[in-house]
Amino acid sequence: MKVSEFPDAFKKEREEKGYDSIEDQNDPAMMILGHKDVRKCAHQWQTFQSGAKPGRIVIPSEVNIRETRQIPFEVDPPEHKSYRNLLEAWFKRPLNEDYKNQLTTQIESIVDEVLNKDAIEVVGDFSLPLQSRALTLLLNIPYSEADLWISWGTHVFRSEDTALDADKANILYNYIDQEIDKAIENPSESLYSQLLNSKVNGKKLTKEEVKGVMILTFAGGRDTVINAVTNSIAYFSEHPNSLKALKENPAMINKAVEELVRYFTPLTQMGRVATKDAEVCEHAVKADSRIALNWASANRDERVFENPNEVVLDRKVNPHLSFGFGIHNCLGATHARQILRILLATLSKKVTSIDVLEAKENIEDLGNFKRKVGFDSLKVQFNK
Template structure:
């Protein structure tokens, strides 16, 4: 709420205080009903849009809701743009296009057998144990390897790439800025080595594609390339790892759903869509408002931060029937969980295919699995898991 006489804002909520169960479902429901355009004093102050309709409109208006200054709340300026996310049209299109050939739907679908092989390789040592961590030992490493495969990252770099993804997701979920800086320095060193190597020995890998790219007639700078790799090691990995973690956590608590997917594996792609919608692995992304606007009787001023809260919009009762009910075979909906408009997730098809492949292999490997202790969740800006302890039947 804003005091019109003084311009002072009173906080409507805090993203640092989730619900008692560690999620945001009840809090976001209250916000949609009570103050769908909500103010928080955290991170320097920002507005949160929680209604599906408002978020779609904002995504269609990048001139007002700009990604160029920031793409996340809180804003983290490390001296490079996190591309292609931290850009606006018309530059956004060329920045995004360099990734499209690696992440196109036909190419990703062709990787499905290889993705299932990666999943089986990670599962095999787990089959010999009665307990393990489904996040740390399966979902997190699988998402990292799947991304490396899709982007043609050399296999001798997979281990280092996985360490980056793990550390940066840890840093974001704990607010550990020194760790982010450490990863950024390591990625910078890799980028500099690869630029030198691929300038002389181009191939069909990601770095060679970056070096061949032209934006407004010029080559990408090393700083821009650094930003691409930083985004890929964070958003490119974290959302898929979180979604897979939610899938395994849900199926552990709902064995009837696991049994149905084993019996009807053709439902797995629809289940993946519902998992992403219902659990909202990426809570939201940030924008900067470029001019004063009125939205639902709130005044958002030029220069203020705005969060598009995908996870709240994905349970908007005005958009989805039984929005707060998990429907395993829900018909595909117009959820904004993968984003919307120009910034619709370029890796959405990879996310869908890899999560489906991993679920299928996990269900094939374990006829039963159940929770085995407390999970460790992340909070804003992601809803994911650092740890998912599970128990499986002993091997005869």
């Protein structure tokens, strides 16, 4: 398979019945595959809730590796809205000029670094440091803190051989506990301090609530960004003319980012738990069972996207669901989009071609479905 090719794993089932069930630790989930149905179910938060047992809406389920509720991700209205109101402005900071300039400096310097080398392993030596350094801007803490996060590897709940790794998750939880205590002693301008100073419905946020926001910020924005960056490099390695097109027409960059994010869909799906007996695609969903909003499948729905399996960098209408849909839409999307826009601008200016030396694909195992979501490793050479 070409490194830039990411097949549609769900086509047959989406076209034939619109759903299919997958096993997951004795808690199966009914995957919703069509664009229209995914949007409809995402809207029905009263029937399909996020505020179930912490970890249960994630696939694979994380109920066995954490107890802290991630906020605002695992909360339903009306509380959800109060938390969003609190966080919205902070997560829009990536639109500020100063933020963009700092992010540009970071990304240009990492691209300059790799330009001088013979071989670069993109996942560990490019995407992970880029993601971690950029996160210091979002949290508004010193740049040097990124070194520690880089040492944790690409996913905070996974290690090389275990899909769900409780020991590894504890490294993150203990770290966040410590950082919260530090911020209580020495308040600063960081997100920790901002949260510790905030009130929701007249009450100060508890340490557990602050932890819930911070875990989500670390976990949700980690392998998604790493995959988006790595897969973009894979794409341009086989499409050098697209880099040239972006250099000649930088106005196309925003559309190109949306299209790459649609095509890769870094987060395959997210679950919900039925609060009562319901029906989706004329199929019964029992109370307390799980459904999964499959963003990846919806993004290849031929009823919505012309030539869904092709990357059309200047695609005009692109209602992709890669950042989710409805009230829980991705809070980190502004940050993620800035990273990718600046990355594309920088690559198109500084790099003429990228040679792939070695690639090991990361295939998500969803029982009957196998989906390529990124790479375990991708060795390339960047050429000036």
